[in-house]
Amino acid sequence: MEQQDKFCDYLSGVNPVWCPGCGYYGILGALIEAFADLDLPTKELALVSGIGCSSRLPYFVKAYGFHGIHGRALPIAQGVKIANPRLTVVAVGGDGDGLAIGGGHFPHVARNNVDLTYIMFNNAIYGMTKGQFSPTTTLFSSTKTSPFGLPGEALNPAALAIVYGASFVARGFSVKKEHLRDLITQGIRHPGFAFIEILTSCSSFNTTDMNVARIIKDMRYIRPDHDPEDAMAALRLAGDDSKIHLGVLRRSPRATLEERFQEIQEKAKRGKAATVEALARQFA
Numbered sequence: 001m002e003q004q005d006k007f008c009d010y011l012s013g014v015n016p017v018w019c020p021g022c023g024y025y026g027i028l029g030a031l032i033e034a035f036a037d038l039d040l041p042t043k044e045l046a047l048v049s050g051i052g053c054s055s056r057l058p059y060f061v062k063a064y065g066f067h068g069i070h071g072r073a074l075p076i077a078q079g080v081k082i083a084n085p086r087l088t089v090v091a092v093g094g095d096g097d098g099l100a101i102g103g104g105h106f107p108h109v110a111r112n113n114v115d116l117t118y119i120m121f122n123n124a125i126y127g128m129t130k131g132q133f134s135p136t137t138t139l140f141s142s143t144k145t146s147p148f149g150l151p152g153e154a155l156n157p158a159a160l161a162i163v164y165g166a167s168f169v170a171r172g173f174s175v176k177k178e179h180l181r182d183l184i185t186q187g188i189r190h191p192g193f194a195f196i197e198i199l200t201s202c203s204s205f206n207t208t209d210m211n212v213a214r215i216i217k218d219m220r221y222i223r224p225d226h227d228p229e230d231a232m233a234a235l236r237l238a239g240d241d242s243k244i245h246l247g248v249l250r251r252s253p254r255a256t257l258e259e260r261f262q263e264i265q266e267k268a269k270r271g272k273a274a275t276v277e278a279l280a281r282q283f284a
């Protein structure tokens with residue numbers, strides 16, 4: 001089969017409604033190419049999202065899809081994975097969805113090492129609601145909700161993921177599709193929680209923070225001598241203000257939540273069965 005046909009097999013036929021010039025088209029392209037590279041059967045693939053322009057993505061891909069509620073992509077994705085561990089689960093959403101209303105879920109899915117891939121489309125703005133600042137909008141930016149400049153400091157999604165204990169953390173750029181496809185492929189292959197931050201511009205409401213020309217000037221591909229097992233080295237690259245480092249920042253595999261569940265279940269089965277009487281005696 002032609003490679004192009006293989007990619008198209010992952011398109012649902014519903015055309016994206018994103019604005020002309022939106023960086024999300026490049027992300028969709030990289031994503032379906034990664035699925036094709038991995039030869040993922042569409043009936044073993046589940047895409048889960050929250051709310052936002054980015055969260056519309058499951059409509060456009062031929063796979064199981066769950067367009068959830070704002071900020072809740074991760075707990076829904078975790079539920080899907082635990083209910084059916086054979087599925088490849090990919091959660092997608094924006095910086096607002098994942099770091100503002102959904103910000104409380106991120107550390108727990110990361111520290112628990114749930115076996116899923118979480119792709120955050122970081123355009124540093126709330127696109128769908130037309131240009132309010134988000135947790136990744138840079139200091140002093142002028143937006144619809146900060147017309148005279150934003151007083152708050154921006155969060156750094158990749159650095160947060162490293163600190164939260166994600167076992168795989170990468171950063172890509174929507175314009176660099178081949179590189180991004182490779183990161184997504186590696187993230188899906190990784191056994192455990194894989195976080196991929198994608199820098200992308202919102203052509204309608206924020207072309208400043210994620211200015212394509214500036215990112216091309218400042219970006220550096222991570223060198224092969226970087227050791228992704230070294231958390232401090234990963235953090236230094238993620239937090240570097242002078243350059244934008246793209247590639248795999250962190251990779252440190254460990255047991256997944258599902259494996260630990262299994263271990264605990266086995267232990268429980270070997271122990272004495274609890275009885276209602278024994279439990280009641282503890283409260284007597």
Ligand SMILES: Cc1ncc(C[n+]2csc(CCOP(=O)(O)OP(=O)(O)O)c2C)c(N)n1
Nearest residue numbers: 051052053054070094095096097126127128
């Ligand atoms: C509970 C709730 N609060 C607020 C909203 C309004 N809302 C919809 S999308 C969105 C932000 C989307 O921004 P982001 O997650 O960065 O995604 P983008 O649209 O930029 O892809 C907000 C605040 C909502 N739908 N539900």
Ligand code: SF4
Nearest residue numbers: 019022053127202203
């Ligand atoms: S509003 Fe921004 S993020 Fe949403 S589709 Fe348009 S360009 Fe993309």
